[in-house]
Amino acid sequence: MKRSDIEGRPADMWRWHELLPLKRPEDIINLGEVQTPLVALSEASRPKGFCAPLVKDEGRLPTGSFKARGLVMAVSMANAFGIKRVVIPTNGNAGAAMAAYASHVGMESFCFCPEDTPEVNVREIALQGAKVWRFNGLINEAGKMIVAGKEPLGWFDVSTLKEPYRIEGKKTMGLELAAQFDWSLPDVVFYPTGGGTGLIGMWKAWQELLELGWITGKLPRLVAVQASTCAPIVRAYDQGATHAEPWVNAHTVASGIRVPAAIGDFLMLNAIRESNGFALAVEDADILAAVSHVAQRDGFLLCPEGAATYVAYRTAAERGMISPTDKVILFNCATGLKYPMPASDARIDIKSGPVDIVDIVNKY
Numbered sequence: 001m002k003r004s005d006i007e008g009r010p011a012d013m014w015r016w017h018e019l020l021p022l023k024r025p026e027d028i029i030n031l032g033e034v035q036t037p038l039v040a041l042s043e044a045s046r047p048k049g050f051c052a053p054l055v056k057d058e059g060r061l062p063t064g065s066f067k068a069r070g071l072v073m074a075v076s077m078a079n080a081f082g083i084k085r086v087v088i089p090t091n092g093n094a095g096a097a098m099a100a101y102a103s104h105v106g107m108e109s110f111c112f113c114p115e116d117t118p119e120v121n122v123r124e125i126a127l128q129g130a131k132v133w134r135f136n137g138l139i140n141e142a143g144k145m146i147v148a149g150k151e152p153l154g155w156f157d158v159s160t161l162k163e164p165y166r167i168e169g170k171k172t173m174g175l176e177l178a179a180q181f182d183w184s185l186p187d188v189v190f191y192p193t194g195g196g197t198g199l200i201g202m203w204k205a206w207q208e209l210l211e212l213g214w215i216t217g218k219l220p221r222l223v224a225v226q227a228s229t230c231a232p233i234v235r236a237y238d239q240g241a242t243h244a245e246p247w248v249n250a251h252t253v254a255s256g257i258r259v260p261a262a263i264g265d266f267l268m269l270n271a272i273r274e275s276n277g278f279a280l281a282v283e284d285a286d287i288l289a290a291v292s293h294v295a296q297r298d299g300f301l302l303c304p305e306g307a308a309t310y311v312a313y314r315t316a317a318e319r320g321m322i323s324p325t326d327k328v329i330l331f332n333c334a335t336g337l338k339y340p341m342p343a344s345d346a347r348i349d350i351k352s353g354p355v356d357i358v359d360i361v362n363k364y
């Protein structure tokens with residue numbers, strides 16, 4: 001197999017099939033796993049003199065998030081092995097992706113969501129055919145329920161890094177970046193970090209491409225971005241630790257990265273350090289301001305986790321941690337349309353007399 005074989009195929013996840021575990025095309029549950037685009041942010045959204053950061057927009061994938069990459073792989077493999085029931089603890093996006101792929105093949109799916117999972121995610125999961133419950137705890141506290149149901153309910157656990165295939169699916173983020181950058185790679189990748197499968201998967205992808213001799217030059221510096229109110233990986237990175245202590249009282253508007261303890265912490269910390277990257281925590285208020293700024297100046301509706309990478313990028317630029325000529329990637333792991341938006345309730349009464357539209361518009 002050569003690079004040119006890949007280039008000659010349609011630009012979707014399956015062009016990489018030799019590097020993925022699913023070997024029989026008939027086992028793929030295909031909902032349209034496209035290669036996601038890189039969108040350049042305008043001058044209004046970058047520090048003076050900096051080249052345009054590129055947003056890798058994972059919101060274009062089935063179920064509107066990058067979770068499709070891992071879960072298409074895990075559910076397709078589970079189905080190929082004859083598994084009939086799958087279960088996951090989820091902050092929202094993973095559950096929706098699991099439910100969609102499971103429903104497509106008539107597999108039963110079950111989701112446990114922390115109480116403050118956005119309403120839209122819980123409804124999406126239910127509508128996609130899963131049985132879903134909220135519970136009053138955080139994502140890492142669902143494990144006991146899942147273990148307790150294993151024998152009597154016969155479900156298979158597809159939690160982060162508890163099975164081997166999600167990470168293989170996540171590799172395609174790194175593979176795509178290599179192809180999109182003509183087999184060299186960008187300089188810095190800012191990634192919103194929760195369970196960390198994205199960071200770990202990309203790092204694995206680049207090691208495999210190096211082994212194949214398909215990429216040249218330095219690997220990107222990986223930057224783990226977390227919210228300051230749930231930043232176990234940032235804290236461990238700053239302390240020089242190899243494992244992260246669980247974060248107490250975790251909360252953030254960026255629900256996908258509200259992961260107080262991650263099973264793959266040591267793998268993430270290793271990838272960040274080996275890549276000569278770094279880890280940054282950002283404030284919720286800055287995340288929300290960034291969502292509005294980029295929506296209004298670039299026409300791009302980031303999800304809060306994606307906006308966190310934007311805030312970290314601006315901070316890193318201000319502190320001289322990246323250089324103006326660096327080719328920078330910001331991961332927008334889900335569509336912004338899945339998240340609560342500020343209210344907009346201006347209304348016109350056209351039934352009770354003449355409307356002075358000029359006055360109304362000027363006063364908006």
Ligand SMILES: Cc1ncc(COP(=O)(O)O)c(C=O)c1O
Nearest residue numbers: 194195196197198256305333334
């Ligand atoms: C939108 C979004 N961004 C980032 C993450 C964190 O991803 P990872 O588990 O790869 O660290 C999640 C996980 O749920 C998410 O939904």
